[in-house]
Amino acid sequence: MDKMPKWADVILIPLISVILALLVSGLVVIFIGESPIEAMQIMVRGAFGNAYGWGYTLFYTTNFIFTGLAVAVAFHAKMFNIGGEGQAALGGLGVAIICLTIPWPHWSVALLAAVIGSAVLGAAWAAIPAYLQAKRGSHIVITTIMFNFIASALLVYLLVNVFRVPGSMAPETARFPEAVHLPNASQFAGFLGFRPSTPLNVSFFVALLACVFVWLLIWRTRLGYEIRAFGHSETAAVYAGIHPVKIVMISMLISGGLAGMMATNSVMGEAERLVIDNVQGAGFVGIAVALMGRSHPVGVFLAALLFGALYQGGAELEFEMPAVSREMIVVIQALVILFTGALDNMVRMPMEAFFLARHRRQEAAAAAAAPNPKPDAAHTGAPAAQREE
Amino acid sequence: EPALVFDLGGKFDRSFNEAAFNGAEMWAEETGETYREIELQNDAQREQALRRLAEAGSNPIVMAGFAFGSTLDVIAPEYPDTSFVIIDAEVDQPNVQSIIFQEHEGSYLVGMLAAMASESGTVGFVGGMDIPLISRFACGYAQGAVAANPDATVLANMTGTTPAAWNDPVRGGELARGQIERGADVIYAAAGGTGIGVLQAAADAGVFGIGVDSNQNYLHPGSMLTSMLKRVDVAVYNAFTAGEEIEPGLMVLGLAEEGVGYALDEYNEELITEEMMAAVDEARAAIIAGEIEVHDIYEDSTCPVQMQ
C-alpha cells in the first residue's frame, strides 16, 4: 500500500510547496520595499483575474507544454535533452517556411502543415545528437547544448541574409499572410470575454492534443512501453528484444518534434512572423516543467500552467509596481522551481510520516473495533487521530 | 501621461535603451511630471505592453527599437486617438511618428577621428550581433576611417548570435584584445553591455575606445577618444514635450538635425586636436550639404569598404 493517499501526493504537497515559494518571494518583495500581499494579489489577479490575463497565461502555458513534453519524452528513455531551445528555434524556421512559401487557402490546412513542418525540423535538429548518442555514445547533453548555439547562429544568418524583408532593418521575416493567421481565443471563445488582441490561439488545443498523444504513447503503446523499459534498464531491454539504437533515435525525434511544435503557437499563432531568438528560454523552462511534472503529461500541463501564470502575473506585477523589475520575476520563478521541484521532499517527508501514523492508528482502531463488528470503526478512528496531533 | 517602452535589451543597456531612459528622465525633471515605462521580458509582451498603455490612456507612447515595427503597424490603427512614436523603424500609420537615425553618418565622423588618432593606421570595431543595424554602424565607421586615412585598416568583430551577445563583456574584452594585438589602437564598440568590456580592454591596453549611443566618455577618462552620439534621449525628450500634438510621419535625424554626432566634453577635449576637429567639422558640413555621400548599408546591404 502507498505511504499516503494519492490526493495528498499530487495536490496537497505541490500546493504547500508553491505557498512556501511565494512566502519566500514575499520576503524578496519586502526587500525591495513593496507590499508582498499587494504583489501577490496583483500577480494572481493578473494571471487569472480576467479573460485578458487568462489569454496570456494560457498562451505561455502552450509554449511550455510543448517544450515540457519534449523534455519529458526524452526523459522516459533516460535521455536528457537540453536542446529544446535549438529544436524550437528550428521549428520556428519550419513554420516560417511553410507559411511564407505556400499560398494556403485556409488557416486549418496551414496549421496542419505548420505542425508537420515545425515537428520535422525540430526532430531533424534532434536527430544528429540522437544518432551520435546511439551510435558513437557521444553524450547527448554536450551535443544538444552545442546544437543550441549552432541553431541560433543559423537563424541569425537566415534572418539577416535570407528572410529579411528588403529595406527593413529588422532581422525578421515578413508578416505571414492573413490566410494563415490562426484564430485566437476571441474568435473561438469570445463569449468568455477574450478580446481580439489575446495571444491565446488554437494551437493551445494542439498542445492539449500533444498531451493526450504523449500520454497514450508512453503509457498505452508498445513503443512507449519499450521506451520506459529502456529508460529503466538497458540490459533488461536487450533481453526483451528491444533495440537501443531504435529507442534512442525515436524518442529523441519525438522529443525534438514536440519542441519544434512550440513554434506553431509562438511564431504562427502570436508573432505571425519569425524573429530573432523566438524561443526566449522556453526550451530551458521546459526542463523545469518536465521535471516538476514528473514527466507525466498531466503534471507537465499543471507545471506549464504554473509557469504561464508566473510569466503573465509577473508581467502585470512589473507593470503595476514600477519598483519590481523583470529580474524580480525571474527570482520568483526560481523560488517556485526550487520549492516545488527540488525541495518537495522537505514537505513530503513530514507528510508521509503524518499519514503513516494516521494509517497505523486507523488500523489499531480497526483492530480494536474488530470484535464488535462496527463497519466504520476505522473511519471514526481517523479524526480522533488527527485531533491528537 | 506619456509612456516609454524599452526593448528586450533592458532599460540599462548602457546605450540605446538607457539613452531613451535618460531623455525621459530629463523631461520628467524639467516638467516635474511623471511617465509610465515598461521593460519587456519577451517578444510576446510587445503587443501586450502597447495595448496596456494605450488602454491605460497613456499618450504619447514612445517605443525604442526596430523590433516594435511590425507590431505597432497592427496596433496603431486600433487606437487612432493615441499617438505613437517609434524609434529606429518606419511605420506608416496616421498616428505614428517614426524616428530614424542616420547612424552611419555619426559613425562616419567617429571613424574619421579614429583614423586620425590612430598611429598604427589600424582601427577596430566590435559589434554585438551581425544584424543590419550594427552593420550600419560598422560600415559608416569604416568609410570615415578610410576617408581620413585611405590606407587605414578596419578590423570588425561581432560578439555572438545569442542574446548573450549584448551582455558578454568578457568576450567583448577578448575581441578587443585580439584587435589590439593585430595592431588596432582605436576601438569602436557598438554592443550594449558587451561594449563595457571592449572599452575596458582598450583602456587596460592604453589604446583609445569609442563609445556609442549615449555619451560614454566618462567611463575611462583619457582613453575614451569620443562617443558616437545617437540622440535617442533628445528624440524621447522631444516626443514627451510635444505631448499629444506629435506630427505623424517619418523623421530622419542625421547630422543636419543633430540627431547623431560625436561627443566632445571635458573628458576627451585634450584628445581631439584642433586639426582633427577641423577635419571632422568639414566633413560634417560636407555631408549635410550632400557633398559627401555616406553609403547606407540598408540600401543594398553591402559596404564599399572591406573590413577584416
Next chain:
Amino acid sequence: MTNTPPAIELRGISKAFGPVQANKDISISVQPGTIHGIVGENGAGKSTLMSILYGFYKADKGEICINGQLTPIPDSQAAIRAGIGMVHQHFKLVENFTVVENVILGAEDGAMLQPSISKARKLLTDLAAEYGLEVNPDTRIEDLSVGHQQRVEILKQLYRQAEILILDEPTGVLTPAEADQLFRILERLKEEGKTIILITHKLREIMEVTDTVSVMRRGQMTATVKTSDTSPAELAELMVGRKVLLRVDKAPAKPGKTVLEVDNLRVRDHGVDKLKGISFQIRAGEILGIAGVAGNGQSELLEVLGGMIPAQGGTVRMNGDEIDLTGAKSDGQSRRARGIAHVPEDRQSEGLIMPYEAWENMAFGYHHDPAYQANRFLMNNAAIKADTAKKMERYDVRPRNPRLPARNFSGGNQQKIVVAREMERNPDLLLVGQPTRGVDIGAIEFIHRQIIALRDQGKAILLVSVELDEIMGLSDRIAVMFDGKIMGERLPDQTDENELGLMMAGMTKGAA
C-alpha cells in the same frame, strides 16, 4: 551451555519500512565461537535483522548487547567499532575500484593513501595465504568473478579484524567448490574464537556448518534450535509452515524429436572468446543441464541463444530450420517468435524492470503478443492485468497484487514472476539460468516442479546452474562446460559430484 556472556544478544528488535513490518519483536542470543544459522523465506526479515545488528538500518525498538554489555549501534561505524563485520547479500563493493582500494575504504590509516595501500597489500597477501583467499589486490572488482568478489567482501572484514562476522546468503552465487572453501574458512575463524552468523536458503549448508539455527517467518523469530537436534525436513516445515519435498522426484524422460541443434557455436565478447565452438542437441521432453564454474561461457550460451548477443560463428537449428545469429532477426523478439523462452540468470537486471508493476513485467518481452493489444496502436492493459492475475494465482506469487512494483517482491517471488511469464508461453525450448538463486526452499520446490512439468509436456529445456544438486536433480543429460568448451556429457545416474567437479575444473577422467 557455557556461562560466558553471549557474543551477540538481540532483545525485542522491531523494524518497519513504511507500512511493511520487516521485523517484529525479535530476540536471539549467539554464543561466542559458534556459527549460528538463520533461515527463512524470502522477505522473512533476515537481511533486515542483520542490517540492524550492523547499524545499517536503525531499529524502531529493541536493544543490542555485545559480549554481555549493552551496545547501542546507531550506525555502521559503531558496529565496526564493536567488532562486527557484515558480508551483505548484495555486495557493497565499488565496481571500478581495485581490490585493495575496496578493502581499505573506510579503514584507511592516515590521510594519505599510499601508506594504507601498501600496508593493506601486504596484509592481504598474508591473509590470502593464511586462509587460501587468493585474489590479486590490484584487479578491479568488475573484472572479478562473483566468487572472487565474495572473497573480497570477506577479506574486507578480516582486514577490519571483525570478531563477529555476519554473512547474508554468501553462497547464493558460489559454486559448490567455492562454497566448501568458504565453509573451511568459517570453521577456521570459528576455531579462532570468532562468532559467525550465516544466512542461507540451503539447508544442507545449515546442517554442515552451523551449531545453532534460528528460523524466521513473516518478520518473526519462530524457533531457535541446536542444529544437531534438528533435520532439514523439520527446518523446512518451520520456515514454510507446511511439509516441503526437498528432493524432486521425476519420471524418466521420454525424449522425442530433436528441437535444438547447436553446431560449433562461437562467441567473442570484448575481444575474449567466450564460446569456442560449442555443439549439442536437445530433444523434446528432455532437460539438458549445463554444469560448470561460473564464467566458463554458460552465461554467453544463454545470451546468444536468447538473442541478447550476436554469435561470431556456427549454426543453430530450431526445429530443423536455421536461426539468424547476427542479422536483424537475431534479437530476443524473433527468438520468442520461434518458441524459445528464456529465464535469464539475473532476474533483477535482466528478467525484470524493477520499477515496473507485476502486470507490466508479465508482458515483458511478449508485449507484441496480439492478445495484449487493444487495436493496431494501443496495448490492452486490462487484458494483461487479467492474464497476470491468473498467472500469479497459478504460480502462487505473493503478495498476489498485479499492481505492486517488482522491486517490492522478494527475490523468490520476483523469480516466480519471471518463471510464470516464460513457462506460460509453453515454448518449444526453454532456456533457464540459475532458476533458484537466492530463492527460499518453498519457492525452489515449486519452481523445480514447474520445470519438470514442462518437460513432461514434451518441451526441450536447457538448464544452466552453478548448483550441482540442482543439475543432478533435474537434468536428463548433463554437459559440463569449461573455458568456453563442452568437456563432455554424462547421464545423472552414471556420474557423481566428484567426476563432474573434476570436469568443471577442466580435467577429463582420462587426464585425472
Next chain:
Amino acid sequence: MDFLTILQILDSTVRLATPLLLACLAGLFSERSGIFDIGLEGKMLAAAFASASIAFVTGSAWAGLAAGIGASMILALLHGVASITFRGNQLISGVAINFLAAGLSVVIAQTAFRQGGRTPALTGNARFTEITLPFADAVADVPVIGPIYANLISGHSILVYVALLIVPLTWWVLFRTRFGLRLRAVGENPAAVDTAGISVVGLRYAAVLICGVLCGIAGAYLATSLSAGFVKDMSAGRGFIALAALIFSKWRPWYALMACLLFGLLDAVGNRYQNIQLGDFVIPVQFMQALPYILTVIILAGFVGRAIPPRAGGEPYVKER
C-alpha cells in the same frame, strides 16, 4: 599564420579557458561525489556579482574574491540541502539555482548601486591585474622561448595560475588522499561507503562545497580580472560549456584541462578569424561563430566516444525506500 599570431591566439586561449577550467573542476568534485550540477552557471554568475560588488566597496580584489567564493558557496549549500538532505532532483535544483542567480544578482545590484543591475566599474586594486613573471622582460628577446615565456606564460592574472595549479591539486586529492578515495567511492556506490561506516551525507556536502569554492573563483575571475565589474548574465553560458568540458574529459582532472584549453582555443580561433574571404565568397560571420560548437561535436563524436558518468550520479542515496 606567423609565430606571433599563434602566441596571441594561445594567449587568448588561456584567458578564455580559465573560467571554464575552474567551473569544470568545480563540477568534477561535485559529480565525482554523485551530485550532478547544472548550476555551475548560476554559481559563477552569483560569484561574479558578489566579487564585483565587494571589490568595489572595499577597493580590494581579494575581498571581492572572498565574497565571490562566499556567494557561490551559499548557492552550493542550497544545492546540497535540496539534493543531499532532502534528496531532491539534482537537475531541478541546478536549474533553480541558475534562475535564482540570474535574478537575484540584478535585483540586489539595482537596489544597491542603482546602475541598472550593474556594479560600478572597478579600478586599481579592486581588480586582479596581469602580473609579469620574473625576467619576463629580460628574456623577451630570446628567440622562440623568449616570446613564449614573456607573452604566453607570463602576463596573466594571478587567478589564471591558481586555476592551473588546481588541476594537479585536484588530481592529487582525488587519487592520492583518503578523502579522494572516499569521494570517488561515494559517487560510484554510496552503499559501500555507508556500510564502511563513513557518512555519505558528509562526503557529499564536502564535495558540493568545494564545487562552490571553485565556481566562486571562476566568477571572481570573470568580474574582477577579465572585465572590471558585473554585468547581468555576464557568465553568458560558460557554465554549460564547462559542463560539456567535464563530460568531455570523462570526469578526469588532466583531461578537464585539455578539454577546457580545447574549448578556449576553438573560441579564440573563432574570434580571430571572423571575416574570412575565399576568392569573392565571404564566409558568413555566423558560420565562423558556430564553428567552435560544430568542431566540438565532431571531435566528441570522432575521438572521445562514450563517457560513463559516476555510477551513482544523479541518484539521491536512499537507504529505506
